[in-house]
Amino acid sequence: MTQRQRILVCGATGFIGRNIVERLSHEPNTEVIAVEHETPRFDCPNVAWVRADLTCQEDVQTVLQGIDIVVQAAATTSGAADIVQRPYIHTSDNAVMNSHIFRTAYDLNVKHVVFFSCTVMYPSSDRPLSEDDFTGEIAPQYFGVGWTKVYLEKMAEFFAGLGRTKFTALRHSNIYGPHDKYDLERSHMFGATVTKVMTASDGKIVVWGEGTEARDLLYIDDLVHCVEQSIRRQSEPFGLYNIGYGQAFAVKDVVERIIAASGRDIEITFDRAKPTIKTSLFLNCARADSEIDWRPQTDFQDGIRKTLDWYRRHFQT
Incomplete structure (x- = not known):
C-alpha cells in the first residue's frame, strides 16, 4: 500500500471487521x-x-462514495444451533447486502472489493480440499448459506469480468482469536469452548457433539494478513482463495488443548443430543500461496495461548 488509499471496512464492529480496522x-x-x-x-x-444499514441501497450508495477499497466483513452470523434450527437467518440479508455493495462498488469505480465467503460448500473429507473441490453438492444443513455464498462468489466474478473493479472472495476456515463471540448463545465452537473452560465453577464442561467432528482453525491475525496480501498482490480481476490452517483438528483435541493452555483441571462431557455439524474439513491453500504470497503464520498452540491471554485481560480483570 504505497499510495494513500481510502479503505471502507463494512461490519467494522464484528469479530473479523474489528481486527481488520485495528490492523489497518x-x-x-x-x-x-x-x-x-x-x-x-x-x-x-x-x-x-x-x-449505515447495508441492506439499504441508499445507505450503501452514501458510504461507498470516494472509496478506493471495500473490505466487506458485514454479515449475519452465528453458531451451530442457528445453522441447525434457524438456517434462514444466514441467507436473505446477506444476499441483499452483498448485492447492493457489489453493484454500487462497480457503479462508483471502486478499485477493489474483498469479500468473505466460507467453506460450507465443500463436502466432508479426510484430505485437504482445493478451490476446485466444490462438487455442486452441499450438505443439507448448509444448503441455504452455502448456495448464498456460491451465488455471491459468482456475482463477484461477474462484476470483476466487466473490467472496472477487482474482486477477491476468501473461502476462509473457522476463525478464532480476539474479539470473537464468547457468549454461549451466539458463539462458534472455539469461542464457546474458551468461555466454558474459563468460567467453569465446578471443574466440568459440556461440549456439544461427539468430539470426533474435525475443523480447520485459523488465527484471526492470519486472515487479516490475507486481506492485506490480497490488496497488495492480487493481479487478476477476480481471485478465489482458500484461507485456512491446512490441518484438521478433532473437536475433542481442540477442547483438550484449550484446557491444557488454561492451566485448569476440567472434566469433559460430550452431549450428543445438542446441535453440531458432523463434518470433517481442512483446506489446501496452495493457490493463495502462489498468487498472493499468503500462508498461515500462527502455530495453533500459540494461537490458543494468545486467545486465552486476550480473554483474561478483557473478561477476567
Missing part, C-alpha cells in the same frame, strides 16, 4: 472508514466512523 489503522498510507450499524463503535485512532 496503523498503516500510514491508509485512511480507514469503518461502518457501524447495531453494535456501537469502539475507540480506535486514525479511524473515521459512519453509520
Whole structure:
C-alpha cells in the first residue's frame, strides 16, 4: 500500500471487521472508514466512523462514495444451533447486502472489493480440499448459506469480468482469536469452548457433539494478513482463495488443548443430543500461496495461548 488509499471496512464492529480496522489503522498510507450499524463503535485512532444499514441501497450508495477499497466483513452470523434450527437467518440479508455493495462498488469505480465467503460448500473429507473441490453438492444443513455464498462468489466474478473493479472472495476456515463471540448463545465452537473452560465453577464442561467432528482453525491475525496480501498482490480481476490452517483438528483435541493452555483441571462431557455439524474439513491453500504470497503464520498452540491471554485481560480483570 504505497499510495494513500481510502479503505471502507463494512461490519467494522464484528469479530473479523474489528481486527481488520485495528490492523489497518496503523498503516500510514491508509485512511480507514469503518461502518457501524447495531453494535456501537469502539475507540480506535486514525479511524473515521459512519453509520449505515447495508441492506439499504441508499445507505450503501452514501458510504461507498470516494472509496478506493471495500473490505466487506458485514454479515449475519452465528453458531451451530442457528445453522441447525434457524438456517434462514444466514441467507436473505446477506444476499441483499452483498448485492447492493457489489453493484454500487462497480457503479462508483471502486478499485477493489474483498469479500468473505466460507467453506460450507465443500463436502466432508479426510484430505485437504482445493478451490476446485466444490462438487455442486452441499450438505443439507448448509444448503441455504452455502448456495448464498456460491451465488455471491459468482456475482463477484461477474462484476470483476466487466473490467472496472477487482474482486477477491476468501473461502476462509473457522476463525478464532480476539474479539470473537464468547457468549454461549451466539458463539462458534472455539469461542464457546474458551468461555466454558474459563468460567467453569465446578471443574466440568459440556461440549456439544461427539468430539470426533474435525475443523480447520485459523488465527484471526492470519486472515487479516490475507486481506492485506490480497490488496497488495492480487493481479487478476477476480481471485478465489482458500484461507485456512491446512490441518484438521478433532473437536475433542481442540477442547483438550484449550484446557491444557488454561492451566485448569476440567472434566469433559460430550452431549450428543445438542446441535453440531458432523463434518470433517481442512483446506489446501496452495493457490493463495502462489498468487498472493499468503500462508498461515500462527502455530495453533500459540494461537490458543494468545486467545486465552486476550480473554483474561478483557473478561477476567
